Amino acid sequence: MVTLKHLSVKDNDEDSVPLLPEASSSESPTTQHHRAESREFFLSRRNNFILSIVLLLSCYSALLVPAYLPTPEPIWTNDSSAETLALQNQSAALLSQSCRSGWSVERVMTLPTPTGLLKIPVFLENGTQDWALPPPLGLQGSEEIVAQALKALPYTGVPTGPETCRRCVVVGSGGILRGKNLGPHIDQYNIIIRVNDAPVFGFERDAGSRTTIRLIYPEGAPSLLQEYENTEVVALVVFKSLDIAWLTSAVTKVPLSWWSKLWFWREVIDTIPLQPENVRILNPEIMYRTGQVLQTYAEKQRKMVPTLGITAVVLALQVCDEVSIAGFGYDLQHPGAMLHYYGSLRMDAMRAQVVHDVSAETILLRELVKAGAVQDLTGAL
Template sequence: MRIMKPTRHLLLALCPMVVLGFLYYSSGRLHPWGWGHKSLYDKQGFLLKLDGNLPLELMYKYGNLSEGVCKPGYAAAKMTAIYPKFTKPAPMFLDPNFRRFTKISKFFPPFGMKMQEKIIDNILTATKSFGLEDELDSLSCKKCIIMGNGAILTNKSMGARIDEYNVIARLNEAPVSGYEKDVGSRTTMRITYPEGAIQKTERYEQDSLFVLSAFKALDFKWLRSMIFKERLRNTDGFWKSVARHVPREPSEMRILNPYFIQEAAFRFIGLPHNKGQMGRGNIPTLGTVAITMALHNCDEVAVAGFGYDMSTPHAPLHYYEKIRMAAIKQLEFFMSSWVILSPAQAKRIWSTSHSLGIMLIE
């Protein structure tokens, strides 16, 4: 894989092999030098040597496609090459038949929807829509990009390239207006949880889906209030202020399949299982969840804005605000339930991204 000068180009042709390299290295659990030579795979089931080579017939198939043409099934093929356990059983969003997914029916949030079936039924009866828009659902090949919020996006002028993707997923409250040159102007979906949702209604872009990634039972109650335009009477249980109104019609709201939280945590990264319950250090970041969703539902996957240089504490953390990198160290209360990268882990991700050819803006 040829690496172009990162200061001039966004390397967007992201293959799932390097995306999963990013996910897995982010856990700090992949140490090839600590394993014997008897197995080709680590304890999670990933190839110890992440070369991601495809079988010859697939190399021929994809190698003969014209440059820029979407490669059908490419993400799944690359994933299977490095992670034979990979399967594609999970749609992006919950639909009225969500009980058929046994992998989420037996777990409480965030890894499933046990004890939340009634409120989910109530929500889905109101939304009546369970996929992307018809035009996107009908595509035979989808190119998706997951947009991180890192300041690494600043002054790269990659907005036009980003807008070329079929599906553009943004996270939490990261704004678009005023930053189009660097982050693009289109948004297919905005994935968030109550505490991360945009609170100023005028900042919501037009024609995008509002997607809840529920990390606790209370998040479903919050979404129901937003859908039915009910007054949010009690905010106890949220760790910060939450949006009181979401300017979207019910048909524009979705529930992200909790299977992706489960798979990102337990299968891809290898976080503590804790009997399937939320516990210390076993919740993946929203970015890893979104990437996992894309790997299961898109033919090609790219990421941008996931580069954080922890060695420069005075550098901006996000592209849209002045909070500095050092602020991460002040979020110690998060560590009781959320995965925060240590400086050593962040450095490992960064060095690995260069050696493997990870497609990140620098």
């Protein structure tokens, strides 16, 4: 130990003795290297954090920004102009002939299976029998609310038309309809049947401009007022009891509770811009018997819920002498083809749905077309 006037400093070879401040500059190169590495580590971690945030924001932008950009309208280029012209000539020739009374029903009677699709009351009336099945194939558990709805509907009959012979066309939503220029032909039919929110406004050239009967359910009802113009009847297809309550609300203008609205899978309109006399409820027996017939064409036996398209065809067989269809036929072999004549959905979207058996429906429609009971104006079947 060396003692200098009030200052004691131990020799450097003694343990656990702190160095004077001036001694910090005498750190070994190894210690300095470790300190530099430590600083680089923390700087690197900060840089990595910033880079991660930038990458995360970039991923969100790549996913979200395109959803807000305008989507180019797909162009239907499946048919040549020669094929389109041939379809127009075929349609014109059909309309130039005299209407054949009872023709479609007679042709259905020649087939063994589809005869179960005939002689079905079209719309519900007061006193309709109770069905042993729940909606959409029956009215089990909904009898009271159906009775209330029918009190708000003054008419339950079929729309007016020629009493001697009626020509009907069911306009499907298929992309095959786009570019066929069949709108003026469709408008010449006595009864024009459409489904859900398939638009007329802006698509008159291909789809026509008039609507006699539009089959809807709440989530599929058109939201644009223009789509109800030139419409004679809107008919509800009941998929659940709440659908009937919605119809009563839409007709009477008494709003549904917020709690009831929560049970729809998408937003629904509050009112139907038509008078009560222009509203009907489809008889669920049409859905039930259509499903029964479809069972014979299905690969797997299960409860069949028909699409509104095939339901509309069966409806037409009840009220029409001649039945034509346009915009039917799913081209599942070409997943990039347009699913609808409007919008941007592609055919592969049909593969994701599990509710309907479109393959069985296609077989049934082809059988009806082959028998001459139904005329296919767009040639996809």
